Amino acid sequence: MKAAQMAQALQALLAQAPGVQGCALVDASSGLLWHRAGVDFGPHLVWEAAVDYWRLQERLHAHFEPLGDLGAATLHHREGVVVLLPCVPEHHLLLVAVARHRAVDWRQWQHLSASLAQTLRLALQGLSAEPAPQS
DSSP states (O other), X not given: OOHHHHHHHHHHHHHTXXXXXXXXXXXXXXXXXXXXXXXXXGGGOHHHHHHHHHHHHHHTHHHHGGGOSOOOEEEEETTEEEEEEEEEGGGTEEEEXXXXXXXXXXXXXXXXXXXXXXXXXXXXXXXXXXXOOOO
16 A cells, blocks of 8 residues: 555544544554554654553453453543554554544444555555555
């Protein structure tokens, strides 16, 4: 998938989710940012740093085994919410979103992210295993 197509897909996703300030596709294994849309949170690398929460759960998964696989991680901070969803697990892609408190229909967001995942899977079928990071 070309960077422009990915940007378009993320922007379309964002447009359908009032309350989500920004979102990004991040490789869960490397922390590599594929693409982002919406608010730029500055040099703090919010997207890549958020993936560390996911990695922590992966390291500690045995402790949570009775609860089943992790479906999402929601982190409530004073000024907003960070949500991590597996987007294309076979490519280790997470969808990371930053939103205002109580401003998002998260069920709808899950449906939107599933639709994005379908689009990405189709696009990735013809590509090599190398991700196309944001330039």
